[in-house]
Structure formats: C-alpha cells, structure tokens
Amino acid sequence: MTKQYKTLGEFIIENQDSFKYSSGELSRLLNGLRLAAKVVNHEVNKAGLVDILGEAGDTNIQGENQQKLDVLANEKFIQTLKKREIVCGIASEEEDDFISINSFDNNNQNKYVVLIDPLDGSSNIDVNVSVGTIFSIYRRVTPVGSPVTIDDFLQPGTKQIAAGYIVYGTSTMLVYTTGDGVNGFTLNPALGTFYLSHPNMKFPETGNIYSVNEGNYVHFPQGVKDYIKYCQKEEDDRPYTSRYIGSLVSDFHRNMIKGGIYMYPTSSKAPDGKLRLLYECNPMAFIAEQADGLASDGKQRIMEINPKELHQRVPFFCGSKKMVEKAKEFMK
Ligand code: AHG
Ligand code: MN
Ligand code: MN
Numbered sequence: 001m002t003k004q005y006k007t008l009g010e011f012i013i014e015n016q017d018s019f020k021y022s023s024g025e026l027s028r029l030l031n032g033l034r035l036a037a038k039v040v041n042h043e044v045n046k047a048g049l050v051d052i053l054g055e056a057g058d059t060n061i062q063g064e065n066q067q068k069l070d071v072l073a074n075e076k077f078i079q080t081l082k083k084r085e086i087v088c089g090i091a092s093e094e095e096d097d098f099i100s101i102n103s104f105d106n107n108n109q110n111k112y113v114v115l116i117d118p119l120d121g122s123s124n125i126d127v128n129v130s131v132g133t134i135f136s137i138y139r140r141v142t143p144v145g146s147p148v149t150i151d152d153f154l155q156p157g158t159k160q161i162a163a164g165y166i167v168y169g170t171s172t173m174l175v176y177t178t179g180d181g182v183n184g185f186t187l188n189p190a191l192g193t194f195y196l197s198h199p200n201m202k203f204p205e206t207g208n209i210y211s212v213n214e215g216n217y218v219h220f221p222q223g224v225k226d227y228i229k230y231c232q233k234e235e236d237d238r239p240y241t242s243r244y245i246g247s248l249v250s251d252f253h254r255n256m257i258k259g260g261i262y263m264y265p266t267s268s269k270a271p272d273g274k275l276r277l278l279y280e281c282n283p284m285a286f287i288a289e290q291a292d293g294l295a296s297d298g299k300q301r302i303m304e305i306n307p308k309e310l311h312q313r314v315p316f317f318c319g320s321k322k323m324v325e326k327a328k329e330f331m332k
Helices: 010-018 021-046 069-082 122-127 214-219 220-232 248-258 279-292 319-330
Strands: 087-092 110-121 131-139 161-169 172-179 182-188 193-198 209-211 260-264 294-295 314-321
Touching: 010 021, 010 182, 010 193, 021 069, 021 110, 021 131, 021 172, 021 182, 021 220, 069 087, 069 110, 069 122, 069 131, 069 248, 069 260, 087 279, 110 122, 110 220, 110 279, 131 248, 161 279, 172 193, 172 279, 209 248, 214 220, 220 319, 248 260, 248 279, 248 314, 260 319, 279 294, 279 314, 294 319, 314 319
Parallel strands: 087 110, 209 260
Antiparallel strands: 110 131, 131 161, 161 172, 172 182, 182 193, 260 314, 294 314
C-alpha cells in the first residue's frame, strides 16, 4: 500500500490554530509564499532552456529584455506577496530600501513584514547546481494603518513569527517553521503539489561535515583556523569531511539532515563576514534552533543581535549543537 502524504495546503490549515496570532492571516501569507515558490521553481528549472540566463539589462535574440534569475525571483515573490492583503512591507536582498505596501482594499490593515533573499547561491545558477530562497516574517511594530518604517524591519531574530527556505535541488523542497518545530515539504512537479516528506526535522546533535569556503583560509581569524585544523585532525570521530556547495540554503539543508556545521567567518577580506543578518542568518538561525541546532556569530546568539541596517552582514556559525559549541570554544 502506498503511503498517503499530507499536502502543504492541508498542513497549513491543520496547524493554523496553534499559531498564537491571527491564524488565517499567517495561512494566507504562507500560501502566497508557496505559490511564489512554485513559480520560481518553474523558472529555475527551465533556466538552461531559455534565454533567461545572463546579466539583467541584456537583450535576447528576440530583442526582449533578459532578466537574471535573481531579479526575476525577486519580482515573483514581491508580486505574489503584494496581492495578498496581508503584507505591509517587504525587504529584499535585491532592493536597496524596503518596499512599503499600501492596501486600499482593507484600509491598510496589513500587519506583517517579509524579508527575503529571493535567490540564494546565485553563482550556482549558470552551472546547474542547487539554489534557494530564504524568507523571514515579522509582525510590524509600528501602528497598523500607518506606513511601515525601518523599525518594522530592524527587529531581532527572536521576534520572527515564521521563517523558511525553498531549495531548488534534485527535488524542490519548502522547509519552514512557525516556532513549533520544522517541517519539510517536497514538490511533486507533475502535480504542482508540495507533500509533507520531512516532518519534524532535527539536526543530529553532532555530525561529521564542516562547510566553509576554505579558499579564504589564510584570511580567517586564528580561532577559525584552529577549529578547521581540529576538524581535520585524526582523533576520535575525526577527521570530518568537508562539503561546500556555495549556496547557504543547500549547505544548511544537507547539514540539517546529515549533521554538520556551516561557517562564514569574518576575514581580512570581509571584516563583517558576508552573509546578511536579516534575510539569510536570522531565518536560518530560527530554523536551526527549532531543529535543535544552534546559530552564532562566534560570540552571540544570532537571533539576539539588534540589527542596525537592512543589509547588515554578520559572521555565521550554524548547525549541529555540539559542533557549533566546539567552534565557539576555539573562537573565545
Ligand atoms: P547570494 O547568492 O544570495 O548572494 O548568497 C550567496 C551566499 C551564500 O548562499 C553562500 O553560502 C555564500 O554566499 C558563498 O559565498 P562564497 O562564494 O564567498 O563562498
Ligand atoms: Mn544569499
Ligand atoms: Mn540572493
């Protein structure tokens, strides 16, 4: 007998009552993201077939404007979220400033802000390697009905009400949390339906994978260098194996399933690290903690950092609890 998997749509409805704010609203928002994910998935999958690759601003053979996939993904997510009468503001890696959304149909009663990295791992697009999307959702802090301000976006990660990612991999998955564990859904492309394939995902407490761009090794702080040497040492359950895709979403996803640590440290080249706090690190940190993992900037819990700017960068150490704790010891 074949197993019956629950669909994402069913799961959202079944779980909406456990959500402490207005449950119907969050369901609508998640449904919007689900739809945008399918649209972007379609675009990612055909990327090799049509003239979708290349720099934004180029024209293709028909003289149409070509768009880079990250610009296109940005547009698709923003379009879909704008329509739902639920989101009052969006911040995106692809937009210098946040976008304020006026919803005349409901007198600007929208309460949520969404922060997105529409296409993560963009250097992998042209070479057919997994990419992703990351999203983070907050309730606004300024009064409902007034225009959103930067304060609505500069909230610490602990205030997130939901976060998730989509990985466009060998299969496409949507993984998210509303603060009640982490669940993963796999897209059946023939039906366009996400099915609950990975309920209650957890990071193994420890693992044997470390993920870091070792090309930057000489530029890393001494503590990070020492930790990498520790990972490579022949002792106990080591040496660990090294795996680095260069798409945070994909590296994180693999590590959550198999057990591992992801690191993007500061370096003399990137003194604040590379990854962005608000739409890369915070959502991944929320998912990691909900899956029994940890996320730190080396000293502090990622989600407790008080953001100062929309595109702020932070060093990022995330993954299996024991591995992140060990890495932190080296960085003291
Ligand atoms: P993005 O494509 O959204 O700019 O993010 C890329 C990020 C992240 O996904 C990845 O882990 C990291 O940059 C890779 O950076 P390096 O190429 O410097 O290793
Ligand atoms: Mn990214
Ligand atoms: Mn991106």
